[in-house]
Amino acid sequence: MRLPERNLLQSADIVSETSYQLLIDGAWAPGSNGTYPIVNPATEQVVAEAPEASVADAQAAAAAARAAQPKWAAVPAEEKARLLQAVADRVRAEADTLLPLIMAETGATVSVGSALQVPMVANRFERYARGARQDIDISIAPQVMEGTPLAPGGLMGAMVVRQPAGVVTCIAPYNFPMTSMAGKVAPALATGNAVVMKPAPQDPLAVIELARICREVGIPDGVVNVVTGSGPEVGAALVESPDVDMVSFTGSTVVGQAIYRAGAATMKRLLFELGGKGACLVFDDADLDAAVTALVSTWGFHSGQICTAPTRAVVQRRVYQEIVDRLAKAAPQLKVGPPTDPATIVGPVITGPHRDRVEAYVKSGVDEGAELVVGGPRPDFDTGYYVAPTLLAECTNQMKAVREEIFGPVIVVVPFDDEDEGIAIANDSDYGLYDYVYSGDTARGFNVAKQLRCGHVGVNTAQRNHEAPFGGFKQSGIGRDGGDFGLHAYTEMQSIIWPS
Numbered sequence: 001m002r003l004p005e006r007n008l009l010q011s012a013d014i015v016s017e018t019s020y021q022l023l024i025d026g027a028w029a030p031g032s033n034g035t036y037p038i039v040n041p042a043t044e045q046v047v048a049e050a051p052e053a054s055v056a057d058a059q060a061a062a063a064a065a066r067a068a069q070p071k072w073a074a075v076p077a078e079e080k081a082r083l084l085q086a087v088a089d090r091v092r093a094e095a096d097t098l099l100p101l102i103m104a105e106t107g108a109t110v111s112v113g114s115a116l117q118v119p120m121v122a123n124r125f126e127r128y129a130r131g132a133r134q135d136i137d138i139s140i141a142p143q144v145m146e147g148t149p150l151a152p153g154g155l156m157g158a159m160v161v162r163q164p165a166g167v168v169t170c171i172a173p174y175n176f177p178m179t180s181m182a183g184k185v186a187p188a189l190a191t192g193n194a195v196v197m198k199p200a201p202q203d204p205l206a207v208i209e210l211a212r213i214c215r216e217v218g219i220p221d222g223v224v225n226v227v228t229g230s231g232p233e234v235g236a237a238l239v240e241s242p243d244v245d246m247v248s249f250t251g252s253t254v255v256g257q258a259i260y261r262a263g264a265a266t267m268k269r270l271l272f273e274l275g276g277k278g279a280c281l282v283f284d285d286a287d288l289d290a291a292v293t294a295l296v297s298t299w300g301f302h303s304g305q306i307c308t309a310p311t312r313a314v315v316q317r318r319v320y321q322e323i324v325d326r327l328a329k330a331a332p333q334l335k336v337g338p339p340t341d342p343a344t345i346v347g348p349v350i351t352g353p354h355r356d357r358v359e360a361y362v363k364s365g366v367d368e369g370a371e372l373v374v375g376g377p378r379p380d381f382d383t384g385y386y387v388a389p390t391l392l393a394e395c396t397n398q399m400k401a402v403r404e405e406i407f408g409p410v411i412v413v414v415p416f417d418d419e420d421e422g423i424a425i426a427n428d429s430d431y432g433l434y435d436y437v438y439s440g441d442t443a444r445g446f447n448v449a450k451q452l453r454c455g456h457v458g459v460n461t462a463q464r465n466h467e468a469p470f471g472g473f474k475q476s477g478i479g480r481d482g483g484d485f486g487l488h489a490y491t492e493m494q495s496i497i498w499p500s
Contacts (some may be wrong), residue, residue, distance in 0.1 A: 026221025068222025432473030
């Protein structure tokens with residue numbers, strides 16, 4: 001199964017000639033329930049047919065991973081590292097054909113796709129090729145223990161050994177399907193786990209291509225499997241399977257809650273990155289150019305379909321109107337249009353129903369008293385699920401559009417008077433994934449950051465450090481990954497004790 005050899009960026013009507021199948025135990029197989037269409041969000045054309053897996057297909061994939069995992073765990077670290085590096089090298093070599101495919105199924109623009117949708121996949125496999133060689137066991141200092149009815153006393157040594165979790169179901173979101181999947185699969189494989197990949201229903205094709213690459217570079221049969229489906233049944237079967245030890249999920253909080261409940265019966269280990277409603281606190285001594293640049297990324301970074309976006313501008317009142325005016329001036333400068341046009345900044349959202357959902361949030365904000373500063377009318381294109389950059393001002397923290405994750409190119413602005421009020425507004429949220437603080441006083445910025453109930457805080461920056469642990473407080477998730485923390489996330493701690 002190979003992508004067609006042509007430059008798909010030359011056409012807005014991207015249609016793949018590949019026949020996509022499931023990968024179970026090293027063999028390609030059609031979905032037992034047929035196929036379903038994958039639709040280009042910009043053209044509304046069918047990109048390709050994806051396999052519609054059955055519950056039996058999911059169970060077979062989990063059983064294959066269960067059978068393959070012990071042998072994979074025993075593979076020497078150097079060989080694991082070699083194979084993960086081979087995946088990274090192959091992804092880079094095929095970037096010119098993978099990029100058009102992932103743009104077609106996600107609606108990602110040229111800039112977002114070429115920077116983050118493909119290169120980050122290779123980077124993550126390369127990072128965990130190095131991680132496969134890392135010694136993450138922990139030596140414990142010997143301890144003098146007195147005799148007990150259970151055992152005689154002595155000087156007792158100890159070590160914490162990191163063991164693979166076992167079989168990991170990796171469920172990725174639609175916004176960065178292959179990048180997110182790589183962030184799960186690479187550390188899981190590096191630490192000796194076998195995986196079943198379950199991509200989002202809307203855009204599974206590039207993830208199937210990733211499975212192909214894993215197979216072609218020589219990762220053993222059954223270690224990497226992929227099943228796809230348009231509904232929840234396949235994912236539910238994996239979550240409930242006794243062959244699955246851990247679920248790594250990125251997606252909505254509502255789905256995360258359902259996985260939490262379903263996995264309880266078999267005591268699944270869970271790693272969740274869930275919803276976000278990032279607060280960007282802008283103090284009156286902030287570099288307003290930097291703050292506005294960060295906020296505008298909500299519109300321009302994959303059309304706001306990113307859980308780390310600073311969608312809530314919480315702005316000190318003295319600079320509140322200036323921030324609103326600057327954002328209102330910036331919005332019309334962002335070209336809305338086809339993702340294949342290099343000048344496009346804001347492409348489509350993923351589906352028609354999601355566009356309707358975003359527009360409903362905007363309407364609810366206006367109905368509750370917010371001022372619609374920019375945005376509103378649907379962009380005038382013959383095809384595509386477009387939403388214009390939208391700014392709602394004069395918001396309060398009680399509004400639905402302020403409290404709930406919109407996942408679209410919408411910024412809401414909430415004013416505050418003093419530091420305590422700003423912190424309180426930022427923390428008054430069910431979410432706690434990624435917040436931002438902008439202040440000319442760096443010490444205050446760090447002090448405020450430490451008071452935010454949030455897993456990640458950017459102080460005067462929207463940049464990341466990929467070695468830092470990533471995850472959320474409250475309804476935004478469970479656990480952390482990234483860097484060495486990704487190695488920890490996919491392992492269990494086993495204590496081994498002996499007399500010294």
